[in-house]
Amino acid sequence: MREVCDKAEGLEFDEPFPEFVGIKRDVEAHFDEGNADRARLKLEEAAELDDDVRSAEENAWLYRRLGDAYVAIDKIDEAIEAYEHAFDIEPRSRQVALTLSELLMERERYSDGLEVARVMLLNHKQDLPDKEIGAMYRRMGELQEGREEYEQARVAFEKALVKVADDKMALTGLLRVVAEIGEAGDVVEARLKLIRSLDDARARSTALVALGKDWHEKFNDPGRALDTYEEAITEWPENRDAVQRIATVAAELGDWRRVCRAYFTLSVLAEEPEEKAQFLIQSSNVARDELWETEKALAGYRKALELDATRLDAFRAVTSILVDARDWEHLEEAYVQVIAANQDDPSADPQLLGVLWQKLGDLYSDHLVRLGDSIFAYGQALEHLPDHQELRRRIVDLAEEEEEHLDDAAKQLRILIEQDPDNPEWRDRLGRVYLRKKEVDRAYCMFRAMRASGDRLDAKASGFLERFDSKIARPIKGQIDPGTMSRYIFAPGMSSTLNDCFSALKEGLQKWTGESRRKYGLRRRDRVKLSESLAFVNFYKKVGAALGYVDLPELWRKEDQVGLVNGALVPEGLIVGDELLSSAREKHIAFVVAKQLFLFLDPFYLATIRPMSDLQGFFLRAMALVGDDAELQAQFKKDSAYKAIRKKIKGNDRHRLERAIEQLTKGKSEVVLGPWLEAIEDSANRIGLLFCDDLEVARECLRNETQTLSQRSTAERMEALIDYSISKKYLALRPELGIEVA
DSSP: OOOOGGGSSSOOOOOOOTTHHHHHHHHHHHHHTTOHHHHHHHHHHHHTSOGGGSOHHHHHHHHHHHHHHHHHTTOHHHHHHHHHHHHHHOTTOHHHHHHHHHHHHHTTOHHHHHHHHHHHHHHHTTTSOHHHHHHHHHHHHHHHHHTTOHHHHHHHHHHHHHHOTTOHHHHHHHHHHHHHHTOHHHHHHHHHHHHHHOOOHHHHHHHHHHHHHIIIIISOOHHHHHHHHHHHHHHOTTOHHHHHHHHHHHHHHTOHHHHHHHHHHHHHHOOSHHHHHHHHHHHHHHHHHTSOOHHHHHHHHHHHHHHOTTOHHHHHHHHHHHHHHTOHHHHHHHHHHHHHHHHTOTTOOHHHHHHHHHHHHHHIIIIIOOHHHHHHHHHHHHHHOTTOHHHHHHHHHHHTTSGGGHHHHHHHHHHHHHHOTTOHHHHHHHHHHHHHTTOHHHHHHHHHHHHHHTOOOOHHHHHHHHHHOOSSOOOOOSOOOHHHIIIIIOOTTOOHHHHHHHHHHHHHHHHHHOBOHHHHTOOGGGBOOTTSOOHHHHHHHHHHHHTTOSSOOEEEEOTTOOSEEEOOBSSOEEEEOHIIIIIOOHHHHHHHHHHHHHHTSHHHHHHHHSOHHHHHHHHHHHHHHHSOOHHHHHHTTTOHHHHHHHHHOOHHHHHHHHHHHHHHHTTOSOOOOHHHHHHHHHHHHHHHHHHHOOHHHHHHHHHHOSOOSSSOOHHHHHHHHHHHHTSHHHHHHHHHHTOOOO
16 A cells, blocks of 8 residues: 555645546436446446546545445455555545445455554544544554554553443453453453443343353352352343353352252243253252252152153153152152153154053052053053063963953963964963953863963863863854955965966866866766765765855765865866775864865865966966967967967956956066965865864874975974964854854
């Protein structure tokens, strides 16, 4: 910057540049319209001409307004350059000096800014009012502070305060530089001077907090700091910063009473419930741990839980206090309160809720001696902790104590059997619960399953079973219709869509898969007349009627045939051996006949006579028939089985097959038949059990089978049947079919 002091005196201005009047008018008009950018363009255009074509006054105006335009569009560096030019021309311009010094300080050009301020004071100190002189001294102080000339800055701020005693910015500046100098007395004096100058109580309170902070952190006088914070609260009772600092400093001094009171005050001042709860908990912690005022702490924790029942730290504190006091009733209230709050919170931790309910159950069981409430609480805990076996055992132990809760015991024991099927304890206890409930048939089924599984039975259970064991098969009441099959008998994995598919395929493949009687050496005389008075024939007709057969399959006798099989005959029929036809026991006949008549039904017919590989091939041919896969169709074009289904499956059967294939192949690369075959086999065994009502007979029949639908062993198939024999579905079906033992 050029030396401006030499130009400050003796300036003479030339006559106005004739065209400049219009320029000034246009520029001022643009500023009035708020269009600083257009004003800038006009001014820059004028500034392109040499300064000599204008008078000094015109140049001073030009560069001042150009600086104004740059400030308006936030081009600070360009503005500084323009103002400096204007200041060089007319250093006595107060407006330029004030703005330029401010911009120079913003750009941290403290020395240049200080020079501008000094020139301003040199030229105008005698003419300016005290307020403007004070502002300029304050500016000088800020600039010297920026240069880290703290003593000079202090002098400047003090001169500013001489001119304007209540200049808050000068007071604050003085406070800053005094703090840097580090003279304690001066800092306090500066702070007090600032505080006394403030008219607003809130501002005085804030300033007192700053002074208290100095007492605490700079002068190591926590006692004076506390007094100052208290004074700040007197000025403005809602000053949370002051209260918080009281809590902090008082804790350092061990003044726990004051700490407790401060946190409580903060809880009153807080606006959000969660924040109120936090301060109440802090206050209560001090009351409990430092003041030994348990009742006061308990009241605070409870209030905190009312505000925010998810605060488990408060809950744990409440429970600890109440347990020590053996105040079980109020402990119950606390559990109910926190459980209710967390139940309504969709983000609540299920594990937490489970534990809370469990603890409430323990309270009811161990202290309040309310058996029903304890069972209910444990049940609620299990809703959130379903794998907690010990908790289920606890419910069973309690529920078995009183008759009115035996339903709860039975419910939990059934789940324990599902979760831990290898533990015979659960079946034994459930059987005894059924006996106490006088549900004799269910008890019989439970103990019978234990015996079939090889579990140990005591003399009472063994004697109970022997009372109802019989060699006679009970007849089924009524029919087992498709609805009953679906609800009570079909095993998991039974696909109704696959049933529809293979039922339709049977129509097309029955003859193709069939064999003549000659293959088996059967003649007319080998046909079993259903009018014959044989036990087997009687069962055959009764079971067929119960399964809904209108016309029973033809029955053929073959001396060396093992059991009863589907011969895949044309016309269709079953083949029975002499041993089963003439000398088998009733229950064996009942199981075998029921199972084979079930498997003879249309959906299962092909599954009984053909291996899985053939079934998969039939399915592919069905896809070719109803689909649009030209490659697949070409593959089976000359295939005899494909020709058979194409010829036979028409009309409704074709529509049914088409719907089934569409559902089965949607979104799948292949259809797996294994689970379906196992489900057919298990369902057939269930039918057999219903008619023979004897697990040991069922085992013997399964062991003697020469062909199975799945690759499972007899033990595996028997295990599935035993599980079914104690299932809810089976136990509910027995009374409907009239085969219960009671």
